[in-house]
Amino acid sequence: MIPNSYRKRQRVPHRHTSATRVSSTATVVNSFSDTTVSESSQKLHRTSSAASTITTSPNAVTSSFNDPYTADVLLRLFVDRSPFDSDAPSDSSRQSDIQIYLHSAVIRRAKYFAAILSDCWQHRTNADAKSNNGAEGSRSNDNNNNLVQLNLAVVDDPNSISIHLTVLQLLYTSDFATVIDSASTALEILPVALELLFEDCVKSCLRFLEAVPWSEEEEKRVLSLIPFLREEESKELLARLSPGKEDSCEEMLHGLILAAIHNHPNMAFVKAFVAKLLRDFSSRESARRVLERAFETSLKVVKESLEEYTSPDFRGDHNETEAIQRLNLHTAMTNGRHLLWLVERMIELRVADSAVVEWSEQASFTADLQRAFRDDAWRNIVPGLPAVVLRCTCKLANAVAAGTILAARQVRMKLVKDWLPVLLVCKDNVSPMLPSHKPLHLELEETFLRIISTLPMSDAQVLLQQCLSFSTRNVEDCPHLITAFNTWFRRATRPPQLENLD
16 A cells, blocks of 8 residues: 555556566566667667666665566556547557566665555465465466566557656666756656656656746646645746736836836837837736836826926025936936836827826926926926927827827816916927927827817817917918817807707
């Protein structure tokens, strides 16, 4: 009987083993010569001759694998075919039933054989005591006298016999590295080692698997073997296969975003790569949470920098104050670029709903921006800051106007109400206007007017009056403004429709 400590090993779904004595009338299947057995056992990986011998004790002779002259065990290794497969054509080139000469002192390294042999010797002793030559376990008078016969059935698989022979050969050596030299080999040997409770081989396979990379298919095979391993054996493999906490994916994505926008020297390439990871990530909600977290952090830094810039502390040295002001502007500019990239990613993934709401509730921030852009100090320090801020606004406003983001009426109104003054200040104070600014200003004007057209007449009336600065010297050069006012007046002159609702 196999001890309780081995039960986890027994879960491996493998073969049936039986053990009997060889009698003079027993038919021993010997379909292959000893040479053929040796060749078959090396199909998977060849080992040196030294790796196939072992000395059982200092005074004992050297035991060699499949040596009929010194062996005391005869193992029949055969394919266990299902009765339903009896009519199926067989591959004549495949070995399906062979016998191997083994040594009990050696194969006891596998605790499964140790248990089987212990039971076998007990039966043998009882049989000899009865002196019943016809009973099972009696000694035979043929060439296989005193051999214990073991039968080991293996699954009907092309490599099953070969892999079992390889593991049996490994019982005769301590040098597993010559055979276990790839993840695929370790994964082929490990189930058989688990089946036979060959602990040294199991440890060697696991040590190799823990240290080398796996293909996707090999990873699936590792996962399938985890249930048959003890907790201490599977610990290292599970640490590689399973996250330590549930939100590890989000933490990883957040770390990648921070690295892309803050720490990496090749920022453009890394941002493009992280953008692809976000697009391909399976959980859009996880991507949403990660981007919102980064968005809020960057927005907070920009807001605080602008607040400190527009409300400086003049109690210190003038040069020190000026240096702090320059630092505040550079901080706002750097994090503004990060903010723009995050907004683009959120819109691309259609997860910018919260960002639009947040952007529409920035009355204090937009007031700081207006004060900053009316000052001349920023022009020689961060001349691109207005464009960065307006691009963030334009991206979000375009998504709202296009219906990509379905924003509530109050959100749409506040978005235009708070950010329209910033656009007007930039138009009036950013001079001379950079070539890249004019199309940006025009695009944002058109977008704001489209959003205004979605608001109630009373709200649209107030906001349109603030858009007169969109007009140009040539009236025909501002068709978007003309269209917006024509739309409002057309609606205003339409007869009330309330009575038609009755």
